[in-house]
Amino acid sequence: MRTTVASRSSSSAFMRFCRDYGWAYLFILAPVLLFLVFTLYPVISALIMSFQHYNPMNTTWIGLNNYKTLFQDDVFWKSMRNTVIFTIGTVPVNIVITFVLSYFIFQMKNSWQTLFKATLYLPTVASGVTLSIVWIAIYDPTSTGLINRFLGLFGIDPVIWLGQSSTALFSLMLMNWLGSHGAGIILYLAAMGGIPKSLYEAADIDHASGWTKFARITWPLLKPTTLYLLVTGVITSFQVFISVYLMTHGGPNFATTTIAYLIYDTAFKFYDFGLASAQSFVLAIMIIIVSVIQFKFLSSDVEY
Amino acid sequence: MRKKGIMLAAAAMLLLLTTACGKDSGGTAADGKKKDTVVVWTYPVHGTYEDDLKQLVANFNKEHPEITVQTEMLSWAEGPQKFDVALNAGNPPDLYFHGVDGSYVNTGLALPLDSYMTQEIKDDYLPGTLELAQIGGKQYGLPLYQFEWAWGANKRILEEAGIDWKSIQQNGWTWSEFTADAAKLTKKLPDGSTQYALVTDGTSMDFIEMLTRNNNMPDVLDENGQFQWNDDRIKQTLTFIQNLISKGYMPKETAAIDPKKRTDMFYAGQTAIISKSIPYYDVMIQNRNKDIDAGKLQGEKIDFVLLPVPHNDNAPAKTTMGAEGYLAFKQKKDKGEEHAKNVFLVMEALSGAEAGNSANELALPFVRKSQAEMFKDKGLASQETLDAAKKMAENMSMPVTLKLDIAKAAQMKQFKNQVALPNMQALYAGEKTPDAITEEFSSKGKQMLGQ
Numbered sequence: 001m002r003t004t005v006a007s008r009s010s011s012s013a014f015m016r017f018c019r020d021y022g023w024a025y026l027f028i029l030a031p032v033l034l035f036l037v038f039t040l041y042p043v044i045s046a047l048i049m050s051f052q053h054y055n056p057m058n059t060t061w062i063g064l065n066n067y068k069t070l071f072q073d074d075v076f077w078k079s080m081r082n083t084v085i086f087t088i089g090t091v092p093v094n095i096v097i098t099f100v101l102s103y104f105i106f107q108m109k110n111s112w113q114t115l116f117k118a119t120l121y122l123p124t125v126a127s128g129v130t131l132s133i134v135w136i137a138i139y140d141p142t143s144t145g146l147i148n149r150f151l152g153l154f155g156i157d158p159v160i161w162l163g164q165s166s167t168a169l170f171s172l173m174l175m176n177w178l179g180s181h182g183a184g185i186i187l188y189l190a191a192m193g194g195i196p197k198s199l200y201e202a203a204d205i206d207h208a209s210g211w212t213k214f215a216r217i218t219w220p221l222l223k224p225t226t227l228y229l230l231v232t233g234v235i236t237s238f239q240v241f242i243s244v245y246l247m248t249h250g251g252p253n254f255a256t257t258t259i260a261y262l263i264y265d266t267a268f269k270f271y272d273f274g275l276a277s278a279q280s281f282v283l284a285i286m287i288i289i290v291s292v293i294q295f296k297f298l299s300s301d302v303e304y
Numbered sequence: 305m306r307k308k309g310i311m312l313a314a315a316a317m318l319l320l321l322t323t324a325c326g327k328d329s330g331g332t333a334a335d336g337k338k339k340d341t342v343v344v345w346t347y348p349v350h351g352t353y354e355d356d357l358k359q360l361v362a363n364f365n366k367e368h369p370e371i372t373v374q375t376e377m378l379s380w381a382e383g384p385q386k387f388d389v390a391l392n393a394g395n396p397p398d399l400y401f402h403g404v405d406g407s408y409v410n411t412g413l414a415l416p417l418d419s420y421m422t423q424e425i426k427d428d429y430l431p432g433t434l435e436l437a438q439i440g441g442k443q444y445g446l447p448l449y450q451f452e453w454a455w456g457a458n459k460r461i462l463e464e465a466g467i468d469w470k471s472i473q474q475n476g477w478t479w480s481e482f483t484a485d486a487a488k489l490t491k492k493l494p495d496g497s498t499q500y501a502l503v504t505d506g507t508s509m510d511f512i513e514m515l516t517r518n519n520n521m522p523d524v525l526d527e528n529g530q531f532q533w534n535d536d537r538i539k540q541t542l543t544f545i546q547n548l549i550s551k552g553y554m555p556k557e558t559a560a561i562d563p564k565k566r567t568d569m570f571y572a573g574q575t576a577i578i579s580k581s582i583p584y585y586d587v588m589i590q591n592r593n594k595d596i597d598a599g600k601l602q603g604e605k606i607d608f609v610l611l612p613v614p615h616n617d618n619a620p621a622k623t624t625m626g627a628e629g630y631l632a633f634k635q636k637k638d639k640g641e642e643h644a645k646n647v648f649l650v651m652e653a654l655s656g657a658e659a660g661n662s663a664n665e666l667a668l669p670f671v672r673k674s675q676a677e678m679f680k681d682k683g684l685a686s687q688e689t690l691d692a693a694k695k696m697a698e699n700m701s702m703p704v705t706l707k708l709d710i711a712k713a714a715q716m717k718q719f720k721n722q723v724a725l726p727n728m729q730a731l732y733a734g735e736k737t738p739d740a741i742t743e744e745f746s747s748k749g750k751q752m753l754g755q
Contacts, residue, residue: 054392055410055411055412056391056392056393056394056411056412056413056636057394057411057412057413057636058412075722136562139560140565141555141557141559141560141561142497142555142557143496143497144497158557160556160557160559160560160733161560162560163506163557163558163559163560163561163729163732163733164559164560164733164734164735165730165733165735249507251506251507251559251725251726251729252506252559252726252729252730252732252733252735253726253727253729253730253733253735253736254726265721268385268388268389269717269721270714270717270718270721271388271392271407271410271411273392
């Protein structure tokens, strides 16, 4: 009798839970299912595949061989080196450019702010493919190329921007410097707008110089935004692919081969999906390590 | 009431999903034959191929109404990737337009066709053409045409420089003869730009492959798997290219020139010769000339000349040739023998006599007697180009991958991509010498190819 009462009460509790929270869980279910099917399942499959020699009809387990192969591969280390150079060469420079632009735009009237925000956001809206095609024309190696024509005015010989090892990676970095500030500017402007004016007024009363106000108020209060841009910037540049794929194909002589491009090459040129998965996991681990380090050393006095 | 409505909508959606994802139920046609669907992925092989394909399928369906042929026209740019993904996921289309490739066979999904080939079909193929779609002696495809790679030239520039192109078409030319002619073809134009003798692209292996074939090397490996690119022959070839660049006969920007830029330079009269051409260029350029006449395009009209690739003075001339056509595949979830037979029926219908229009449109050698007969004297290219193509076909060099062990072919592909191409780019950019590259080929060859 007591058992029946207990089971009836637990079933009514379950019904009450469903009535109160059922819809909420149903709505949460959709994104959770999407995450499980399109993110978690592929990640787990790729992890398993990284220990296999993949073949659609006859996949074999090879343990750590893919990892051994990639660590002994010169091209992998070259691509790692290129990726790190690209990241170091683009992320800090981009943050400085974005910050300086935002700082000047913030001083302007609202209407001018809108104009500059829209103009600088445009390259973010344009697809990477379109931008790459435009930059291929800009870097045209003959004297008819846009940059080479400009250099020609000063009597400088045409430069083979994308065709020689000494300039190819720099050319991709230059393209990156000049085209990816829109989102960062919006974030910085919003953060600058959120700094209380009273802080600057107090600084004025103390006769603080412009530099002191910047160093003691603006910069520290923008640190969370800077950290966010740094972390997302590093993640994005570790995965740089489109410009390499469209503009240099990783060449010349592997000068622009990045890890993301190498993964693509391994998977779709050589059909070595196992090795490509191993490369992907090494890339993912690198990104995690770098992100953790960034949070560890830069987020100590950041408030969210 | 409202809840009931929501439940009904959810049930309807579930039903729709299960129906959409469900297995094809097959069924039976009116004449009692089992219904089947054959999936074909192909490309715009020539300007009117889509229309040709519809007609071929319609003709096939008159005889086989029980077989639905589902065609998809891929773009040349994205199609190969789409196919590679499908193949490696174990779900390729039943038929795919391409040349036979060892890496396809290596997946275990390429369908050997030997058991479906009747004697009548075999006899219809011209000698040596069926072999162009075999790997290890097994038939994996039915060729639609033979492709032929050559060089293409601007007749005006050749004649202004006094080059006897008709003699070159008939007798070929050596590297020494080409170098002498290149000096005549290179000059400064009135606008200050340079007219080069030859332009190639720095992004692919085609140029070096064509030249090495003309210096007694069929490929990186020969058909017995012996490494070729590790001795004086490769050094001579690299030195030949280096000389062309250092003397200014080829642009020093070659490393950064892509195929589109190469074509642009040809159309702009900035080069006399381009390093990759097919006889179909003649038709394309004739169409471009018509567009210029009609005011749709601006630019100089060009008279096209098909030229053989020059050969080393001590080596015989070779023309890079192969075949493209339909390849058959099974899926990871094999649809059975009956389906495979139907796939072959469709394949044969898309490769038969009427399909010969592709070779005709592309001004390429026919592969079947019935095609050659049906399109006799209907060629669209100029007689000069057709004659030149025919003459060059006499020196055919078959792709070694057709004879090579599949694993060796994969190693060779890796060597080309990871060693040869980067080194070629370094040569074009003046960053490495022929000696250094030969040495690297030799050491990497030992490492990657074991010899």
